Amino acid sequence: MVGEHGDSSLAIWSTISVAGMPAFKSLRDSHHSFDEAALEGIRRAVVGGAYEVIELKGYTSWAIGYSVASLAASLLRDQRRVHPVSVLASGFHGISDGHDVFLSLPARLGRGGVLGVAEMDLTEVEAAQLRRSAKTLWENCQLLDL
Template identity: 45%
Template sequence: MADHSAGRSKVKLSIVGAGAVGTAIAYACLIRGSAGALALFDTDADKVGAEVLDLNHGTQFAPPCRIGGGADLDVTTGSDMIVVTAGAKQRPGQSRLDLAASNVALVQSLTPALLERSPDAVVLFVSNPVDIVTHAAITATGAPPGRIFGSGTVLDSGRLRFLIADRAGVAVENVHAVVVGEHGDSEITLWSGVTIGGVPADVFVAEDGATFDAATRAEISQQVVHSAYEIIRGKGATNLAIGLSTARIVESVLRDQHRVLPVSTLQSGTGDSAGVCLSLPTVVDGRGAGRVLEVPMSDEERAGLRESARTLREVQATLEG
């Protein structure tokens, strides 16, 4: 049985689903050296076999990693961490709520089966709608707090930082900004806490005179929300950036890094967000998603977060009630 004590180097990562997102995550983790062993599972035996072969052909050019996989869920046995990307695809005429219902049913049966084979694994959900399926997985298993969590708004926050950095004319590493709430249309940009090289966004002036006035902030927030739709319209799926952002989350767990990331966790306590899975800055380490930080927010941002939680709570009640 794997030892999940903090500080121990964890080695086996399993990825459930060998579609565009799952294979992008596997590729990112391979070239970054995120794990010592990778296992891919997919119900399409030919597809997963081809992806495993293709990845193995590149192992000479990447950090050492053992790669296997197949169409039998047993390939995930003994995992230290499992990333779930599997889920039904939205069909023409199918509502998002219908899609959510399909994926909730899937994770309710899949997650217990995964934990039966890897009882100590940390499980990360990337499947959409991520907040809803993460809540369903936690409910279906009764897992300890933080052992199951979702990728949340980590990628959304990356998109936000890129857009701010591009306008400000600075490196993206010098921008600190976070998106919270639902990974979706009701997500909230915490502009009150955005800094650019330590300078608050509302007083920052770029070399070319560009500023972050109310109109610019609203425009950037809209771009963050709608950028996925733009990518899907152009190439059919978002996969490369989610592959890289997921690799960062994986490394936070497998290397016990204690990174603060806006992942989706089951919120506790008596606040407006209690009982739903949504994203807030959270310490991610070898045990999974840990302490949620109390982030200062403006009254408008806090109201937006309450509305985001209400939206998620209503969908959860519809699907799991």
């Protein structure tokens, strides 16, 4: 999941692989009809998962604690692992340079902090969705005069 952390976040289906093979490309090639609605349902379930936990429990502290521990390990041990973290996204996949917006993107972390954003080979539809997510966040920041 990438983009803003909320309703306009998106799943990058084209990057999913199983044993090094692009999973969704082979599914699309082998099936005459591919259910895009089912994929959207999965994305919505992931986005809505946090809301469900908050509704049932009142908070999401375990997931946050685990994420912070994982990030700290990568930084302190210079593991150079890829994590979905908020980074400046201007210029990334056509996101306007004039719109300074931070989005969740896969970034390699090490002792020096963010060492780089992982290159993602997005479809044009996915790139457009990412730009739309960035625009949504940027427009909301403008409304708040941030």
